[in-house]
Amino acid sequence: MHIKTKICLLMSAVTALWACSNEKAPEPTHISTVEIVATHAFDTATQIETLAFVPNNVAPWLGRLILLDISGHIFSTDIEGRQPIAINSTLYHDIFGLSLDNAAGVFLAINDRSSLEAFIESDDNGGFSPMTYSGSPLKAASFCKSTTPMTDKAKVLSVDGNIVDLTINVQSTLVEHLETNSLQAPDGTIACAYDAEHIFVMTRSSKGNSAIKVYEAGKWRPVTSPKNITAFSPVLLNGETNLGYVGNGHNILHTFSQGQSTQLVVNNGLSIMGLAKVDFVTATTSNYGGAAFKDGVIVMIDADEQRIVFISLDYAGRKISQSIP
Numbered sequence: 001m002h003i004k005t006k007i008c009l010l011m012s013a014v015t016a017l018w019a020c021s022n023e024k025a026p027e028p029t030h031i032s033t034v035e036i037v038a039t040h041a042f043d044t045a046t047q048i049e050t051l052a053f054v055p056n057n058v059a060p061w062l063g064r065l066i067l068l069d070i071s072g073h074i075f076s077t078d079i080e081g082r083q084p085i086a087i088n089s090t091l092y093h094d095i096f097g098l099s100l101d102n103a104a105g106v107f108l109a110i111n112d113r114s115s116l117e118a119f120i121e122s123d124d125n126g127g128f129s130p131m132t133y134s135g136s137p138l139k140a141a142s143f144c145k146s147t148t149p150m151t152d153k154a155k156v157l158s159v160d161g162n163i164v165d166l167t168i169n170v171q172s173t174l175v176e177h178l179e180t181n182s183l184q185a186p187d188g189t190i191a192c193a194y195d196a197e198h199i200f201v202m203t204r205s206s207k208g209n210s211a212i213k214v215y216e217a218g219k220w221r222p223v224t225s226p227k228n229i230t231a232f233s234p235v236l237l238n239g240e241t242n243l244g245y246v247g248n249g250h251n252i253l254h255t256f257s258q259g260q261s262t263q264l265v266v267n268n269g270l271s272i273m274g275l276a277k278v279d280f281v282t283a284t285t286s287n288y289g290g291a292a293f294k295d296g297v298i299v300m301i302d303a304d305e306q307r308i309v310f311i312s313l314d315y316a317g318r319k320i321s322q323s324i325p
Contacts, residue, residue, distance in 0.1 A: 034323045037269035039292050040310040042081030046071065048301050048308060050231075052097035053284040054105035054121070055149060061289030064126050066107050067308075068095050074109065076126045079288050079297070079310065087119060087128050094142045098168065099149030099286060106131070106170055114139040114159055118175035135177035138164060144192035144199070147236040149286050155199070157192050161185050163199060186213055186220045193234040195241040202232050202245065212243060233282040235298065238317045244281045264316075266300075266309070277303035283313060 046069040055063040067075045067084065072091030075084040091112040098106045105121035107128070116138060122129040144155035144163065154166045154177075165181040185192065188203040199215045200223070210229040213220045223243065232245030266274045278300050285296040296313035 034319050035265045035267055036319050037267050038272045038309045039312045041272050044306045047306050050280055052095040052107055053286055054097040054107050055099050055286035057101045060287040063288050064105055066095050076128055085127050096143035099151055110140045132174045136179055144194050145233040147195040147234040147241055163192055231280045235283040236285055246278050246281055275302055279303035
């Protein structure tokens with residue numbers, strides 16, 4: 001059976017959208033289509049909810065993927081999906097990988113008590129061990145996703161609705177954080193993301209209406225208001241910040257950049273099946289080895305199968321660029 005998924009990449013000039021005051025951002029009227037195939041995929045033992053990247057700058061192919069399944073369990077594996085290793089027995093809500101040069105891999109996690117924890121790569125097989133964590137008391141709901149790998153910075157959405165900037169200090173088996181800034185998020189914020197200049201949030205009203213907003217000139221302004229958003233994450237593609245978000249009801253991914261709208265159709269390849277439905281999408285610009293992933297990778301979680309699909313960031317960027325008149 002031929003399986004594919006249609007993924008809409010709505011490329012709308014972000015600067016123009018932000019200039020629209022508080023009006024709802026218009027949706028693009030023209031959508032071009034680009035067909036691609038997956039670069040790589042592997043099956044998982046459980047359904048994965050989200051993942052984080054812990055790259056290795058010395059041996060990129062040894063970079064780790066940290067997987068968080070829908071039950072709250074964390075696993076470590078590589079980009080081939082080999083020998084997943086369970087990490088700790090505590091249940092977790094979210095994870096965030098750090099990119100440390102010439103050092104053991106480290107990632108942060110939010111446990112089921114809304115407290116922060118840290119883990120360090122502790123053996124040659126990709127296993128991780130808990131670190132001592134120190135910092136001011138912070139009840140965290142989720143990590144904000146970043147367009148670029150972070151070494152000593154993170155943003156956290158707190159339980160009380162603030163976006164808190166953290167400076168992270170990693171020392172041997174100790175991690176400590178310092179809160180440096182705090183920004184009140186809009187009512188109904190359930191997720192956040194950022195690039196070098198902007199902070200974005202995903203909101204959901206009591207009536208179930210969803211929106212993505214950006215903080216600019218001291219105000220939160222709407223970027224777009226698509227229906228049924230379930231997750232979103234920033235993607236740095238062709239040097240531009242894009243906002244990729246997924247809606248279960250529409251089975252689509254939207255990305256905003258340069259005023260173009262592109263619908264990606266992920267088809268079956270020679271040996272890798274396409275996707276019928278996407279649960280989550282994220283990306284990294286970190287090198288994960290080989291020609292395909294040296295400039296980064298887009299990762300999609302299959303909603304219908306216990307499977308993760310990978311697309312070369314360079315390949316996706318070239319296909320989209322070629323489609324623009």
